[in-house]
Amino acid sequence: MTSDWYNIKSLFRVITIVMMFVSVNLHAANKIDSVRVWPSPESTRVVLDMKEKPEYSYFFLKNPLRLVVDIKSTPGRAATFPKIDKKHQLIKKIRYSTPKRKSDARLVFELLAPVKPVIFSLAPTGPYSDRLVFDLYSKEKPKAQTVVKSRDISSDRDIVVAIDAGHGGEDPGSIGPSGTYEKTITLQIAKRLAAKINAEKGMSAIMPRTGDYYVKYNTRTQRARTKKADFFISIHADAFTSPQPRGGSVWVLSLRRANSEIGKWIENREQHSELLGGAADVLKDTQQERYLAQALLDMSMDHSMKTGFEVAEDVISEMRKVTRMHKKVPQAASLAVLKSPDIPSILVETGFISNPTEERLLKTRDHQEKLATAIFKSVKAYFRNNPPEDSYFAKLKKDQPRFHKVRSGESLSVLASRYGVTVSSLKKANKLSSNTLYIGQNLAIPRS
Template identity: 55%
Template sequence: MIKINNFIKTILVVLSLCTSFIAHSANKLDGVRVWAAPESTRIVFDLSNAPKFTHFNLASPHRLVVDLKGTTTSLNLGKLTNNSKLVKKVRISKSPSKGTLRIVIDLAKPVKSNLFSLPPTAPYGDRLVVDLDDNSSTTAVVSKASKVTQKLRDVVVAIDAGHGGDDPGSIGPSGIYEKKVVLEIAKRVAAKINATPGMKAVMTRTGDYFVNLNQRSVIARNSKADLLVSIHADAFTSSQPRGASVWVLSMRRANSEIGRWLEHKEKHSELLGGAGEIMKNAANEQYLAMTLLDMSMDRSMAVSHHIADDVLSNLGKVTKLHKSKPESASFAVLKSPDIPSILVETGFISNHTEERLLSQRQHQNNLANAVYKGVVKYFTSNPPVNSLMASKGSRRHSVRKGESLSVIAHRYKVSITNIKKANNLKSNNIHIGQRLVIPRA
């Protein structure tokens, strides 16, 4: 009897050790992907199970160390594709303890890091996401934007292509990603706006990388955008729904955002411009801010609805509409009560017919043209004060890199001779930054 008990104990000990070993090695690192944006980088670690991790930073040289508990891998990170300006290398280092996989991210400079896990979402499984942001990027953007102030300025339209990078958005029946379709459409809208005298487009992303939803509004604000247009493609659990729609910020979301801004007094100046600076020392700052924010929100929402109507009207000429009137929603990208914003659903990528259309260049161009016409129609009738579009006399143009007199003449549909005469030019030579008077055709 004693021998049997000892045997059972031995079996239990062995099972316990096996269980412990399995627990330590339960997770596996299957892949690593680097998504580089101009001023940030996202690194995604694909895992077989939800990660348990810790991390810390090291200097001289700058590194971010990530420890994945109970994780193994057979990956060769030396072959990892990396085009990031912030990340020199991603490598595996000596394990600090049994069953822990240590990964070191060698950095080109000090960065702000944010690490979080994501649950399985098709086509991905469990993931650990590492977001790296250039600490100097925000200052650079603000500084650049502050230099744009001119007596006669361009109407600035921020174009936001939804999703990107590790976030594919909706996926069509044949496997087409929303992030790729909307980027193509967004680029076409931006090109049409940039080709319009007195208008300028700023894109929140220009490639296949993810931009934080809050950062998209920040980019628009730092660029002093007069409008934010976010481009998406809808999806549903059924393949039946189809058609385009346009959304604006809901009143409920607008009010909640107003409340959030009021709680952060240091943000008043950012949101209200010069008025925020004046209010810093005012005894009734809270009430003044509330009044100004309410006025700003009322104007922004009125403009948003007006433009949404114009865009929807033009979309109805090139594609089927899912909604004949603008809809209100609490989409994160529409959260800025100070910037007129619309979200355009170009169609249902989950519908077989529309997925095929959305992948076609001609249809993408038709959709982009519809959005562009709706935007231009509003600003032509309601040009901002001190903008080139509001000027009834001669227009002004700042020479950009790669431009010649012939290119500028073609853009404004005037002759080179008339431009030279208006600017008293003796030759065809011009330089970057030179301000030219553009006579009316």
């Protein structure tokens, strides 16, 4: 009996030791696989790719200014730190330091200026594992940026077009068969389009994203609003679950969920992009939703949606001259990037990056130039025909004959009412013998 009891106690000791050993090893199993840094004009993002969900704490030290981060149960120094680009630099260096406990990791961010940190962990999604994200916002006032063109908002002002390069930084967007990132293609086309707009007298371009960093969707439209944008264009490169689909398309806001398979794919991809970008409040901004619901009651949304649809039709018409189109009419989806009630907007899918042939085409300078030119022509034509009253384009319109391209459902009486002229003057200016109009017909609009 005594011998059996001794053996049982010995067995319990062995089991306890084994369990403690297993427990310690499981607890110490986390690891920093890699570190990525994304500087932007307003903040710097640092992302630690982790083996498991991290437990962390942090504090600041002064003289010199440092952010110290302790990550629990993450021994060793496996990851190397990237060299930080001097552009938009808030962090001089990231390095390891000696932690209080050997089982932990201590990272030190050597800072160049005081920062406000927003730190959070993200669960695995897409190509990424668990992550620990540091968004460091400078507490110092940003330096004044060089303005491409001066803008007089009282008279003869520029038409301001916001050009949003989709994705960026932590969020690569779709990835082509040969490894091309959508975020790279969209930025290249957006910059070409911006250059064309800035070269046109009476027009100016602003870009919410000018480099390889992530900007949240609501921040993109907020930046456009701050710059008093008249129109918002989001540039993307489409993708699908199979490589067969090809061609461009233009999307406008729908107040309902998309009913097409590709439309649903795009809506889901936008939510996925927010997760990849590390937005801590994904799908939880109920205040923004209330704001949108209230704004929908206002006529501004009706005007924005109508304007967006008209420009979308023109963009499709111009893009058909330079590339294959997947859809020949504007498509509708409930996309956050289009939901600004006071800024008309469209989303341009320049082609399917998931199609090998189209991926190669989208990377070429010549094709990017053609796409940018097609979009530019469409937006310019719309605002030359429908300029804000205080704009330079409005002044040009007063000094030059006006023209209108007939669309489906329009009649002489509708156009006469819109332009403040009579039906008889319209007929006389265009030498019309009847009231019949044809879609695509160009009409001269007489002065009222």
